[in-house]
Amino acid sequence: xxxxxxxxxxxxxxxxxxxxxxxxxxxxxxxxxxxxxxxxxxxxxxxxxxxxxxxxxxxxxxxxxxxxxxxxxxxxxxxxxxxxxxxxxxxxxxxxxxxxxxxxxxxxxxxxxxxxxxxxxxxxxxxxxxxxxxxxxxxxxx
Numbered sequence: 001x002x003x004x005x006x007x008x009x010x011x012x013x014x015x016x017x018x019x020x021x022x023x024x025x026x027x028x029x030x031x032x033x034x035x036x037x038x039x040x041x042x043x044x045x046x047x048x049x050x051x052x053x054x055x056x057x058x059x060x061x062x063x064x065x066x067x068x069x070x071x072x073x074x075x076x077x078x079x080x081x082x083x084x085x086x087x088x089x090x091x092x093x094x095x096x097x098x099x100x101x102x103x104x105x106x107x108x109x110x111x112x113x114x115x116x117x118x119x120x121x122x123x124x125x126x127x128x129x130x131x132x133x134x135x136x137x138x139x140x141x142x
Contacts, residue, residue: 003035007042010083013101019141024109026140027133028075031113036076037069038112040105048082061085066108079108099134106133 003021007013025035041047045061052058052065063085069076081104090100110129111117117126 003038003040005040005042009044009047010042013042013083014098015101015105016141020105023133023137023140024106026136027106027109028113030133030136031110031115031129033070033073033075033113036071036074038076038109039078040108041078041080042083043080045082045084048080048085051080063089064104064108066111068112070112075109075112077108077112079105081105081108102134102137103130106130106137109133 003017003024005012005015005017005020024038028035043051048063048065049059049061052060052062055067056065061082061084063082065080067078069078081101083101086101086104087097089095090097093100095103107126107130110126110133115126115129116122
């Protein structure tokens with residue numbers, strides 16, 4: 001298992017790398033998956049827009065972009081997270097920044113585990129899985 005965390009154009013967010021990696025591994029195992037190589041890039045809105053334009057031909061800001069390289073039951077991927085958008089979403093939804101960041105961090109993992117969020121029913125399933133993972137995090141690290 002190798003989960004790495006990097007930042008570009010932003011200060012590194014207030015996460016505990018080892019604890020977060022262990023949480024990711026547990027969530028993956030709960031979805032019958034194993035963790036391969038996962039790389040997180042914490043960045044600003046300008047960088048996420050650049051990634052979105054260059055690789056997805058999308059011309060808009062987003063909180064997360066997940067590139068899935070998973071094979072069989074081993075999840076691997078590159079996950080880019082805009083801390084600017086996470087911060088504005090935490091204000092919009094009236095949540096703590098760290099709680100919103102945790103939700104986005106695990107959202108990418110759930111995509112790698114095979115969950116989608118294109119339809120209303122998929123969004124409901126994703127939200128339930130996020131909430132379950134967030135509860136697990138609280139029990140693991142309190």
